[in-house]
Amino acid sequence: MFSGLLSDLVQNLKKLPGIGSKSAQRLAMHIINIEKEKALELADSIRETVESYTNCSICNMLSETDPCRFCSDRSRHQNLLCIVENTQDVYLIENTNEFKGRYFVLNDLLSPIDGIGPDEINYPRLLELVKSDSIDEVVLALNPSAEGESTISFLASQFEKLKVKVTRLSTGLPFGGDIEYTSSLTLGNAFKRRYSVKEK
Ligand SMILES: [Zn+2]
Structure with a gap:
């Protein structure tokens, strides 16, 4: 036509x-x-x-400035790091007002079948940041999908070796659900009730 x-x-x-x-x-x-x-x-x-817009050289999120406004805000908890899949998730979490730490954007989730391994999810940079900035707690705010779960297991096993506390969002999020479609309130509650990955 x-x-x-x-x-x-x-x-x-x-x-x-x-x-x-x-x-x-x-x-x-x-x-x-x-x-x-x-x-x-x-x-x-x-x-x-x-x-x-460019990727922040510290946390990898898409931002108008480098470093982004979260990485340059020293009033945020410097030793608390929330790991998300993409930049949009950062804004969803900010809307809940439950998190005042820093962020790291993976840009993808592990999926060996599709050739997405640790390098593709920016793991080397993440590891460097966790080590150099003395992170005490890593919150894995990832979708509870198959790829999300394998990413959570991988990151949890790596960070536990470094004696870093590893938590994940509470099960208010249904398996296979998507944090993008979860209400701000549900996501906020999932944050409040986050639990140690080890406990499971
Ligand atoms: Zn940043």
Whole structure:
């Protein structure tokens, strides 16, 4: 139905999460129908944001500044480290107001079948940070999926060797669930009731 540049725009919009063919076509039509200035403002905003975001060289989260605002905030508990899969999880946890420590973003979860091993989840950097910054407690705030569980077992076994306390979120999170879709309250409670990985 669409051709040329408009078709390219539809294809690009379709790459966004939750956007199917129909929505992509509707959005593309909307974009070319609105005032040119407004559409270009949207384009500029996307470009500027993408260009200014980078991975924090300490915790790996996507941030406008390096180090990110969490790594540079000395009022946060410096010896408490929460490990999450992605940058979005950092914001979900911040919304609960239950955590005042630091973060580390893995960017992925272990999955040997897909060739995702310790290097791919930034484990060498994480290990360096835990050692050099005398971390006392590591909170594994990972999705309780198969990959999440194998990542939790791997990290717990590594950090216990270093005598670091390793905790995980309480089972308020259903197995196979996703912390992205959990309410702030449930996630906050899961944080409050976090327990030592060893106890299980
Ligand atoms: Zn950071």
